[in-house]
Amino acid sequence: xxxxxxxxxxxxxxxxxxxxxxxxxxxxTAPLPQNLEARRLAGVDxxxxxxxxxxxxxxxxxxxGMKLIHLPSGQLLEVDSRLPRRVAWSPxxxxxxxxxxxxxxxxxxxxxxxxxxVAEERVEGKITxxxxxxxxxxxxxxxxxxxxxxxxxxxxxxxxxxxxxGGITTVDxxxxxxxxxxxxxxxxxxxxxxxxxxxxxxxVILYLQPMDPPLFNPNYKLILRDLASGREMEVVNLPWNSDxxxxxxxxxxxxxxxxxxxxxxxxxWSGETVxxxxxxxRNLELSPVGGYRFSDGTLYRDDKVVxxxxxxxxxxxxxxxxxxxxxxxxxLYLVSGLQPEGSRLLTTAQREKLLQPRSWRIEGLISPKEYxxxxxxIKRQ
Amino acid sequence: xxxxxxILLAAAQILVAxxxxxxxxxxxxxxxxxxxVRQWEQSAHGRKGIGCEKCHGSDHEKMKKGxxxxxxxxxxxxxxxxYEGHRKSRHxxxxxxxxxxxxxxxxxxxxECSFCHDKxxxxxxxxxxxxxxxxxxxxxxxxxxxxCHSVESSCASCHTNHNTDLKIxxxxxxxxxxxxxxxxxxxxxxxxxxxxxxxxxxxATLAPDCQRCHMPGGSHDVSVGITxxxxxxxxxPDKGAPQREEMIKICSQxxxxxxxxxxxxxxxxxxxxSLTIVxxxxxIILDLADRSLLDPMPENRPPHPLSxxxxxLDSQLLYEDTSHIERLLFKMKKYDYARTVKGAYHQxxxxxxxxxxxxxxxxxxxxxxEASRLRKAGRSGGGADKGATGPEERLRLLQRRLERGGIGxxxxxxxxxxxxxxxxxxxx
Numbered sequence: 055x056x057x058x059x060x061x062x063x064x065x066x067x068x069x070x071x072x073x074x075x076x077x078x079x080x081x082x083t084a085p086l087p088q089n090l091e092a093r094r095l096a097g098v099d100x101x102x103x104x105x106x107x108x109x110x111x112x113x114x115x116x117x118x119g120m121k122l123i124h125l126p127s128g129q130l131l132e133v134d135s136r137l138p139r140r141v142a143w144s145p146x147x148x149x150x151x152x153x154x155x156x157x158x159x160x161x162x163x164x165x166x167x168x169x170x171x172v173a174e175e176r177v178e179g180k181i182t183x184x185x186x187x188x189x190x191x192x193x194x195x196x197x198x199x200x201x202x203x204x205x206x207x208x209x210x211x212x213x214x215x216x217x218x219x220g221g222i223t224t225v226d227x228x229x230x231x232x233x234x235x236x237x238x239x240x241x242x243x244x245x246x247x248x249x250x251x252x253x254x255x256x257x258v259i260l261y262l263q264p265m266d267p268p269l270f271n272p273n274y275k276l277i278l279r280d281l282a283s284g285r286e287m288e289v290v291n292l293p294w295n296s297d298x299x300x301x302x303x304x305x306x307x308x309x310x311x312x313x314x315x316x317x318x319x320x321x322x323w324s325g326e327t328v329x330x331x332x333x334x335x336r337n338l339e340l341s342p343v344g345g346y347r348f349s350d351g352t353l354y355r356d357d358k359v360v361x362x363x364x365x366x367x368x369x370x371x372x373x374x375x376x377x378x379x380x381x382x383x384x385x386l387y388l389v390s391g392l393q394p395e396g397s398r399l400l401t402t403a404q405r406e407k408l409l410q411p412r413s414w415r416i417e418g419l420i421s422p423k424e425y426x427x428x429x430x431x432i433k434r435q
Numbered sequence: 436x437x438x439x440x441x442i443l444l445a446a447a448q449i450l451v452a453x454x455x456x457x458x459x460x461x462x463x464x465x466x467x468x469x470x471x472v473r474q475w476e477q478s479a480h481g482r483k484g485i486g487c488e489k490c491h492g493s494d495h496e497k498m499k500k501g502x503x504x505x506x507x508x509x510x511x512x513x514x515x516x517x518y519e520g521h522r523k524s525r526h527x528x529x530x531x532x533x534x535x536x537x538x539x540x541x542x543x544x545x546x547e548c549s550f551c552h553d554k555x556x557x558x559x560x561x562x563x564x565x566x567x568x569x570x571x572x573x574x575x576x577x578x579x580x581x582x583c584h585s586v587e588s589s590c591a592s593c594h595t596n597h598n599t600d601l602k603i604x605x606x607x608x609x610x611x612x613x614x615x616x617x618x619x620x621x622x623x624x625x626x627x628x629x630x631x632x633x634x635x636x637x638x639a640t641l642a643p644d645c646q647r648c649h650m651p652g653g654s655h656d657v658s659v660g661i662t663x664x665x666x667x668x669x670x671x672p673d674k675g676a677p678q679r680e681e682m683i684k685i686c687s688q689x690x691x692x693x694x695x696x697x698x699x700x701x702x703x704x705x706x707x708x709s710l711t712i713v714x715x716x717x718x719i720i721l722d723l724a725d726r727s728l729l730d731p732m733p734e735n736r737p738p739h740p741l742s743x744x745x746x747x748l749d750s751q752l753l754y755e756d757t758s759h760i761e762r763l764l765f766k767m768k769k770y771d772y773a774r775t776v777k778g779a780y781h782q783x784x785x786x787x788x789x790x791x792x793x794x795x796x797x798x799x800x801x802x803x804x805e806a807s808r809l810r811k812a813g814r815s816g817g818g819a820d821k822g823a824t825g826p827e828e829r830l831r832l833l834q835r836r837l838e839r840g841g842i843g844x845x846x847x848x849x850x851x852x853x854x855x856x857x858x859x860x861x862x863x
Contacts, residue, residue: 185476256593410826410827410858411858413827414827414830418834419830419834420830420851420855421825421829424851424855427855428855428859432858432859435859435860
């Protein structure tokens with residue numbers, strides 16, 4: 055009797071433990087709330103990069119090579135046998151860029167919309183970020199770490215390349231000396247690179263600059279950089295495990311995690327905190343209009359949790375605003391059924407008119423108040 | 436017997452009066468440094484039996500290494516009044532304007548350190564540094580700067596090393612070593628003025644020389660009666676007025692006080708007029724710098740030794756590694772302004788007008804012309820920072836003006852608002 059009772063208690067304990075683990079997050083194929091639906095698309099490499107074409111129909115991923123997936127049908131097309139580190143579609147969807155590791159450095163390759171290789175160029179260091187500035191120009195960030203006895207030189211660089219129009223031009227973003235202990239403990243985080251994000255108007259980038267002063271804890275500065283002038287403005291100091299910042303869809307706000315349990319919504323042009331939201335801010339993605347936010351496996355609508363998917367999963371919003379491409383482990387899913395978002399975006403003319411005031415703000419030529427007033431006046435025009 | 440006693444007494448007097456004959460230094464140094472020994476023997480020091488060790492000490496090894504300099508601290512215990520007068524005068528500040536720390540500069544002689552530091556002391560004797568000195572080689576710094584500026588700590592700078600004959604330092608020629616040339620030719624000004632002409636023809640009893648006016652009564656305070664800084668900036672009234680009274684007293688030894696006052700007041704007016712011309716030139720250059728039109732701009736040339744990549748137009752202005760227009764300002768300020776003003780105070784018409792005022796005004800013509808050329812080149816260059824025609828460049832220009840105090844905060848805000856209105860197409 056006593057043995058039976060002990061066995062029952064043991065079974066209950068095991069069941070409770072399993073329930074705790076299993077129920078904290080829904081399996082991605084389980085029924086999802088709010089009319090969301092998940093469909094498995096393909097097997098992918100762990101940590102696959104993801105990018106969906108502007109028409110919302112084709113995704114580029116890493117799946118034992120670089121493949122294009124036709125999202126409606128799930129059909130796969132191999133475009134490169136190498137494993138891509140980063141992928142990015144051009145704004146019009148006529149070009150695709152991917153970065154690969156190559157002989158101690160990296161290469162950037164461009165393809166046309168059908169996956170036909172167009173051009174390739176080598177870059178020193180490891181490409182960590184990739185984006186298109188226009189239909190003809192690519193922006194990439196890279197890191198190089200050189201070890202010395204006294205520490206390591208951590209160099210971040212910015213590359214611009216117009217495929218078929220000449221070679222790559224490179225500028226140094228930062229050169230930082232890191233102490234040996236910092237490199238020893240934090241190398242995986244550092245290899246993520248500057249976590250660059252390009253503003254929607256393509257005029258400004260956000261990136262992380264590591265700081266490792268001898269008597270203080272290592273930390274990051276989140277920097278705004280005007281691409282045209284190269285001038286920079288420091289926004290905020292972030293902890294070492296922060297995952298960088300992301301611009302909102304109109305570039306007027308930014309999100310960044312604190313490395314713990316909170317995401318901060320901040321005005322990048324004044325540095326002021328607008329709101330504190332739940333979510334770690336790691337693997338952060340924002341929907342095209344900005345109503346949805348995905349972070350570390352959790353999908354939010356504004357500041358409310360919509361659903362929790364597999365922990366550690368990463369996502370990419372479809373530019374159509376209705377779908378979410380999710381990679382969880384070695385599987386790729388398409389979550390559909392996102393609610394339409396009303397447009398809160400600036401018009402193209404307004405965005406262009408704002409380019410200069412943003413550049414002036416970064417240079418400190420106008421105050422945050424003057425920037426805000428100028429924005430409001432542009433919106434009214 | 437009487438004759439023998441006289442001879443013995445004379446010999447004893449000679450032995451007492453010339454103890455050097457008994458010293459160890461003389462036999463050797465009569466061969467090694469004969470001029471020094473001869474000068475000392477004929478000097479008041481020699482006559483009064485002040486031996487080598489009194490000034491040089493007795494550590495021969497230190498002397499051989501050049502570490503036993505005889506500076507004014509060696510002279511001060513006996514010549515205290517002169518030492519005190521010198522210390523409070525502009526001569527006592529000679530090093531402060533003519534030296535600078537060279538420890539981080541390439542190719543400098545290690546013995547330069549002893550010029551500003553006591554042995555094994557990191558504490559500098561002077562805290563002010565000179566950018567023009569820091570641009571020089573070790574050798575040029577020594578000969579071209581310190582042969583004059585060593586006057587701060589070395590009595591020998593005027594008195595010479597071993598010959599202490601007062602005839603030397605009472606001759607105005609002793610001042611000429613430093614107070615001549617293009618920057619402050621007071622010696623030539625005096626020499627070719629009526630004071631100098633009278634001195635040369637009628638003699639020192641009928642005409643004043645440098646020492647009579649600037650070292651009255653044998654004072655070592657050479658700054659008595661001076662009413663402006665060494666950079667030519669007039670003293671404020673509370674500091675200048677007592678000095679002026681002192682100078683009028685000095686002039687009144689020969690002239691009616693009203694005459695002296697009138698002459699010096701004319702000098703003041705000329706100084707004020709000349710300073711206005713210099714200020715106009717400075718404002719032209721500041722405006723060009725605001726617009727990034729200097730060629731080259733400070734950020735594109737070797738850093739200023741004291742201010743780095745900043746524009747420097749004050750007394751630390753350089754004549755090298757600078758733009759052409761700044762080099763013109765250097766000539767204007769350091770040579771022509773100084774000659775005009777000092778020429779007026781020394782009553783020398785040629786220096787006041789032709790070597791001074793005329794050059795000063797021609798400098799302004801050159802500076803205006805160069806500014807015009809730079810503005811035209813800026814407009815045609817089309818660079819982002821040139822000409823300040825777009826809103827961004829104009830905002831930058833406004834910010835630079837605010838930072839250097841060219842405009843106030845209210846004017847800055849108002850002008851910025853006007854520019855933003857213009858950018859947004861708001862019509863007034």
